Amino acid sequence: MYMWVELRVAAALLLAAGCAVPASASTAAGTGDARAALGRTATPAEVAAWDIDVRPDFKGLPKGSGTVAQGQKVWDGKCASCHGDFGESNEVFTPLVGGTTAEDIKRGRVAGMTGNQPYRTTLMKVSTVSTLWDYIHRAMPWNAPKSLSVTEVYAVTAYLLHLGEIVPADFALSDANIAEVQRRMPNRAGMTTEHGLWPGRGRPDTRNTACMSRCAEQVLVASSMPDYARDAHGDLAQQQRAFGPVRGIAAAGAARPGGAAVAAAAPAPGARLASQYQCVACHAIDRKLVGPSFVDIAGKYKGQDAHAALARKVKAGGQGTWGAVPMPPQPQIPDSDVQAMVGWILEAK
Structure with missing residues (x-):
């Protein structure tokens, strides 16, 4: 505006x-x-590449199908390292499966949501099967989002639904029957807007309706944060855990409180690649996150000819050297980029 x-x-x-x-x-x-x-004007191909959302009424859902058996194969190869063989693992993410019953499927409300369930799984909370399909399609697997074919997305969704006992083992999920599956989602009637964002008796934060016609041409700012309140709690960007390529990372050359802008040095090629391929989602420079820090890795292999072994580990993934949490394979990374990252990691200080 x-x-x-x-x-x-x-x-x-x-x-x-x-x-x-x-x-x-x-x-x-x-x-x-x-x-x-x-x-x-965007070309039809450009629009199609971006317009991939699947809505609760299944508008946007591409035609296709996938079986539970097909989904299990994809799951074992691309999903189980983070979510467990049966979607039950809580080592990396909270469990996807569990906490639902046959009565929940019949009723459409998950009783465990109001009980003493120690945690809420995905199938306990999600109310629309379109949400599962859409998220798997656009964001999974973690290390290679949007890499699954339409058939694989149908298959993985079918396998996840089977793990929750929503569909049988011989089921084939398709665009023709997904609406029938929706009628079996355990928490399909559990979505509500009659409450605030946090627990308690608070009211909904907003009930605004999006303006679609005759909208205001100019927006007047009614209030803003006073200058004395800015940075009252310090630089928040430096107080967040770095996670991924954006969050918690200060912009290059950003002005610092009380001083002139400082030009940030260009990151080393290895550091840039580690961010590009999402390695920093689980590894930090000098502290343990999900996996060991780069400094710890460099220290473990100091004085050893470990370059080739670590390069193979990046490509193939692994588990056990640094604990029980598995590192997913990254076979799609070019060999030249793997070599650059491993060289940078082994020199981390």
Whole structure:
């Protein structure tokens, strides 16, 4: 909304100054829609590549099918290292399966959600099977999101539903029968907006309706944080655990409180690759996260010719050297990138 206002002002200033404006831009300004002068229309292929969401009414669901048996093979190869053979593991993530009963499937509400269940599994909470399909399709597996085919997504979803005893072992999930499966989801009637975000008697945080027509053209800022309150608790970015390539990492060259902007040194190629391939989701430089720190790895193999062995470990994955939590395989990483990362890790200080 702010951008549209600024663009209109900029167009007016250009015209007043007698600057030459392309015909398409002047036409757009004349109609009052500056957006028409920006960029180009997305191609059908570009729209299809981004428009992958699957809604609760199954709009957006691609045609296809997959069996429980197919899903088990995909699961064993790409999912079990984090979620366990039966979706029961809580070593890396909370369990996906458990806490539901045949009565829950019949009733549509999970009794364990209000009981003394020690934790809430995914199948206890999720109310729509489309959510499972959509999330698996766009975000799994952890180390290679969007790499599963449509058939594999149907199959893995079918296997997960079978683990929750929602579908039988010989079941084939498809776009033709997924609506029937929805009617067996244990918590299908458990979604509600009649409460606040946190436990207690709080009211919902918002009941706003998205504006789709005749919306306000300019938004007035009603309040803002006063200057004296900014950074009152220090640099929050430095107080968060670094997780992935973005969260908790201060922007390069960002101004620091009480001083001028400092240009950040470019990261080493190995560090950049470790972030690119999500290694930093489980490993930190100098402290243990899910897996050992890079400094600990360098210390363990100091003075040894471990480069080739560690490169194979990155490609094939493994378990047991640093504990019970498995490291998933990363066969998709080019050999040159693996060599660069391993070399950087072995020199970590």
